[in-house]
Amino acid sequence: xxxxxxxxxxxxxxxxxxxxxxxxxxxxxxxxxxxxxxxxxxxxxxxxxxxxxxxxxxxxxxxxxxxxxxxxxxxxxxxxxxxxxxxxxxxxxxxxxxxxxxxxxxxxxxxxxxxxxxxxxxxxxxxxxxxxxxxxxxxxxxxxxxxxxxxxxxxxxxxxxxxxxxxxxxxxxxxxxxxxxxx
Amino acid sequence: xxxxxxxxxxxxxxxxxxxxxxxxxxxxxxxxxxxxxxxxxxxxxxxxxxxxxxxxxxxxxxxxxxxxxxxxxxxxxxxxxxxxxxxxxxxxxxxxxxxxxxxxxxxxxxxxxxxxxxxxxxxxxxxxxxxxxxxxxxxxxxxxxxxxxxxxxxxxxxxxxxxxxxxxxxxx
Numbered sequence: 001x002x003x004x005x006x007x008x009x010x011x012x013x014x015x016x017x018x019x020x021x022x023x024x025x026x027x028x029x030x031x032x033x034x035x036x037x038x039x040x041x042x043x044x045x046x047x048x049x050x051x052x053x054x055x056x057x058x059x060x061x062x063x064x065x066x067x068x069x070x071x072x073x074x075x076x077x078x079x080x081x082x083x084x085x086x087x088x089x090x091x092x093x094x095x096x097x098x099x100x101x102x103x104x105x106x107x108x109x110x111x112x113x114x115x116x117x118x119x120x121x122x123x124x125x126x127x128x129x130x131x132x133x134x135x136x137x138x139x140x141x142x143x144x145x146x147x148x149x150x151x152x153x154x155x156x157x158x159x160x161x162x163x164x165x166x167x168x169x170x171x172x173x174x175x176x177x178x179x180x181x182x183x
Numbered sequence: 184x185x186x187x188x189x190x191x192x193x194x195x196x197x198x199x200x201x202x203x204x205x206x207x208x209x210x211x212x213x214x215x216x217x218x219x220x221x222x223x224x225x226x227x228x229x230x231x232x233x234x235x236x237x238x239x240x241x242x243x244x245x246x247x248x249x250x251x252x253x254x255x256x257x258x259x260x261x262x263x264x265x266x267x268x269x270x271x272x273x274x275x276x277x278x279x280x281x282x283x284x285x286x287x288x289x290x291x292x293x294x295x296x297x298x299x300x301x302x303x304x305x306x307x308x309x310x311x312x313x314x315x316x317x318x319x320x321x322x323x324x325x326x327x328x329x330x331x332x333x334x335x336x337x338x339x340x341x342x343x344x345x346x347x348x349x350x351x352x353x354x355x
Binding site: 027038051 | 257260261264265267270271272273274276277278279
């Protein structure tokens with residue numbers, strides 16, 4: 001009786017194990033909605049596929065997962081890395097504040113999130129929230145490349161919103177969970 | 184009578200054998216129920232034999248450029264990763280006059296397009312897509328593709344409804 005019970009449990013485990021593994025598969029979801037155009041786009045991908053796909057652009061992604069940054073964007077990545085390390089020691093702080101006649105840009109760190117707000121004429125145009133650990137992972141390489149592989153590895157551990165962008169006519173949401181979309 | 188039966192039995196048995204090995208059917212219907220209909224059944228065994236006998240003819244046409252060749256390994260890895268991934272909706276685009284859904288269902292990528300006047304349904308077996316990738320010399324093996332068609336029997340590969348026209352390709 002005991003043997004057959006154990007055999008039954010073993011068989012059940014054998015059948016359920018793949019399902020359990022699937023249930024834990026992290027999925028990255030992207031939603032772009034443009035209500036005025038009545039347009040909705042949803043992309044859902046297992047992170048394992050994203051990781052492989054990121055290696056598909058060798059001209060952009062150098063040496064397997066390091067995105068070239070360079071000086072043409074105004075600042076060397078090395079400098080960004082130093083600033084980021086110093087800010088990490090400070091903790092919560094306002095990183096950037098630009099106030100112009102019609103536009104306000106603010107970037108600040110609060111807890112484990114980096115927040116970006118762009119307001120035009122007092123109305124919120126863009127809101128982006130990025131986990132601090134994701135920035136840490138991106139900057140974990142050396143030289144003038146960001147580490148995409150480390151960022152993907154970090155994403156594997158993340159659950160919840162990664163980026164949200166709210167504009168008057170478009171909303172974008174990127175998040176990770178273990179739900180595979182079924183329409 | 185027995186002789187006639189024996190004579191008929193041979194081609195019938197041959198036909199049954201060929202059919203049992205699989206048939207790709209292309210069915211084109213134009214202009215609604217009263218229009219033209221062309222149905223072409225191609226036994227897989229004949230297709231495989233023809234492709235095996237004459238691959239050199241198509242070799243150059245089925246060779247992909249060197250610059251694209253470096254991405255083939257990645258494409259193969261993506262297909263493998265997709266095959267190992269759980270099922271789900273990968274892409275869903277909703278617009279006022281069109282809806283596109285790409286789903287992974289088992290070993291297939293299922294594409295559905297619903298438009299105002301057209302309906303498109305494509306089922307791509309991942310094994311078939313994998314066999315369509317070229318080798319390290321950039322050559323697409325038609326023999327491997329024909330072989331993998333045998334592994335996706337009883338599958339509707341393509342179905343298009345466009346107004347009164349209807350095209351369906353399936354493997355029986």
